[in-house]
Amino acid sequence: MKPDLYMPVPARIEAVIEETPNIKTFSVRPAEAMSFEAGQFIELTVPGVGEAPFTPSSSPAVKDHMEITIMRAGRVTDKLHSLAPGAEVGLRGPLGQRYPIESFRGREVVIVGGGVGLAPLRALLFALLQEVSSFKKIIIRYGAKTPRDIVFRDAVAKKWDQGDALDVLVTVDRGDDTWTGPVGVVTAILDEKNLRCDPKNGVAVVCGPPIMMKFATVALLKRGYPPESIYLSMEKNMSCGVGKCGHCRIGTQYACKDGPVFTYGSIQSVPKIWE
Amino acid sequence: MRYQIASGHSIDDVLCAISRGRVVYALEPSDAGQYHLVRAETWQPGTSTLGSFRPVEPLKSLVFRPREFLGQVGGNGEQPAMPERIMIGVKNCDLSALRIHDHVMLKTEPADPLYAEAREKTILVSCDCTDCLEVCFCPVVGEQPHAKEGFDINVSPTPKGYVIETGSERGARVLEAARDLLQPAGDALVQERDKSRAAMYQRVVDQAAAKGLRPGMDFKKAISKSFESKLWEDFAEDCVECGACNFCCCTCHCFLLADGRGASGAPERVKLWDSCLFKNFARVAGGANMRPHRAERLLNRFDKKFNFFPDVLKTYACDGCGRCVEACTGKIDIRDVLKRAVDEA
Incomplete structure (x- = not known):
């Protein structure tokens, strides 16, 4: 008997990219190929320390390794941030449900990210760019604390080399001498002036800190998006990842098994979802 | 199939026969007027008991253990197989609770391999409650102090002898070991069992009523x-x-x-x-x-x-x-x- 369900596949860190002062992207190669689809998450193990859930930030089309963009925020991520290329870690997954990209086809997709929340959205973006002509338009609205806190800075600045095919706008809470873009929280660039969109026919995909997701959802509802067209990444403290351990319950669903992506419509009746 | 004990034999004889060669979990009375769920090498007449109500420790602790070793991170994960076990004296509250664990650990895919193995390796011999604790209130939540399903073998003590019933193919196979000690249960004894069950059910209902609770409350x-x-x-x-x-x-x-x-x-x-x-x-x-x-x-x-x-x-x-x-x-x-x-x- 092997309790494989709960044990990771060995993996090695191949590269570490410093994104911001407290966010790093780890390129990880598992001992056996592990594919995932945009929206699904994995559990990353630091041997002897613990395991934590992350949604990869790299293209789901790449099967032999994945990138995971991680903010230093707790015990496991503290240890992760001290690891260098060559370090042994573990990967378990993929877990959870993917974004229903097929239902996005022919529609406009608005991606709203806050801070490190752009990481899982980057995997979605790569998947969308694989078939960019299937979508009416792809729009990105991203907010970071300061210009130094913008993740994937070069790609963001170059609009992922898509030119006008991508409508990208970034705001920061506090600017600096070099910053010429908007200043304010991300909801400030979801208004009519900064976001021309088609709420009735489009979809909006949101990922970021809980408070940002709450206000972004309020803003999107105000713009006319139906609750069923707003996709939220409900990151809870998934432990088992397979709907058994009970930690990540949201109403009658589990974030790990039924999510982590939920439409606002499917969870809006659950009390305290933003906390 | 329902049996009663043939003359000249005792319930201990039956329980010894069916538990032979297996790891035995049974109840033992405590000084505090309760029962503990304990592991024994064999069924021990005089020490082991069927118990008249549930033990302090929940049955789940045998199949979903408090601490389960999953393996070394980076190791091959192989673990020794669990021996076959027989748990004697399970009460319905604990037995019925397995529907929750089965739903979570087995039916919500993928199945938990540790739970699946423990469930498969654990023969469940349930026993009707013949007494209750002041805190018991099973009828209020739609249960009753005797098992209706989910057991391999059920034992019903009555004032006129025991009714022993098989509830699964496995239970029937296990009870084969006691074939010579049993005979088909007579209708009168089964009626006696039903009378005991109804009386026990009513007793727990009345007890819960004193706390303002009754069956069917929403x-x-x-x-x-x-x-x-x-x-x-x-x-x-x-x-x-x-x-x-x-x-x-x-x-x-x-x-x-x-x-x-x-x-x-x-x-x-x-x-x-x-x-x-x-x-x-x-x-x-x-x-x-x-x-x-x-x-x-x-x-x-x-x-x-x-x-x-x-x-x-x-x-x-x-x-x-x-x-x-x-x-x-x-x-x-x-x-x-x-x-x-x-x-x-």
Whole structure:
């Protein structure tokens, strides 16, 4: 008997990219190929320390390794941030449900990210760019604390080399001498002036800190998006990842098994979802 | 198939015969007037007992153990096979609770391999309750103090002898070992059993009525309407977040995967019982917590048992065993909580 369900596949860190002062992207190669689809998450193990859930930030089309963009925020991520290329870690997954990209086809997709929340959205973006002509338009609205806190800075600045095919706008809470873009929280660039969109026919995909997701959802509802067209990444403290351990319950669903992506419509009746 | 014990033989003879060659778990009386679930090498007449009500320890601790070793991180994960076990004296509250664990661990795919193995290797011999504790209230949550299903073999003590019934093919195979000690049960004895069962059921109903509870009360409605009630703050005043209610509960299934290093220094992972009353149960990295207050966590416990499980499995995740009443350091009585929620709904 092997309790494989709960044990990771060995993996090695191949590269570490410093994104911001407290966010790093780890390129990880598992001992056996592990594919995932945009929206699904994995559990990353630091041997002897613990395991934590992350949604990869790299293209789901790449099967032999994945990138995971991680903010230093707790015990496991503290240890992760001290690891260098060559370090042994573990990967378990993929877990959870993917974004229903097929239902996005022919529609406009608005991606709203806050801070490190752009990481899982980057995997979605790569998947969308694989078939960019299937979508009416792809729009990105991203907010970071300061210009130094913008993740994937070069790609963001170059609009992922898509030119006008991508409508990208970034705001920061506090600017600096070099910053010429908007200043304010991300909801400030979801208004009519900064976001021309088609709420009735489009979809909006949101990922970021809980408070940002709450206000972004309020803003999107105000713009006319139906609750069923707003996709939220409900990151809870998934432990088992397979709907058994009970930690990540949201109403009658589990974030790990039924999510982590939920439409606002499917969870809006659950009390305290933003906390 | 129903049997009675042939003349010249005893229930101990039957239980010795069916437990031979297996690891035995049975009940033993405690000085405090309770029973403990203990592991024994054999059925020991005079020490082992069928018990007249449920033991202190929940049956779940045999199939979903408090601490399960999962393996070395980076190791091959192979673990020794579990020997075949027989658990004698299971009471219906515990037996019926396996529907919750089966749903979570087996039917919610992928199945938990440790639970699947333990379930497969554990023969369950249940026994009707012939007495109850003051805290028992199973009829109120739709159960009764005898098993209807889920057992391999059931034993019903009556004033005129034992009725022994098989409930599965495996049970029938196991009972073969006692073939020479048994004969088909007579109708009169089965009627005697039904009379004993009805009397015991009524006794627990009457006892629960003294606490203001009766079968058929709509706890789902009561709890789902209680979210804004002050009752949670009032009861949570006495909660010390010890987790005893979760750990002794026959249905609570939450656990945590925990990493550390073993004696050799190798990284290891274990699966540990967890408690939704613990402050950090729902906490995420960075510090956000869906349920920072005790009252919210206490409500969550009842919401899970009396609202979530009725939604997903059409059953309460409470069998009225009353263990949480006995275990609570703050003397929070689940019956009082339910009564108040019903009264306020």
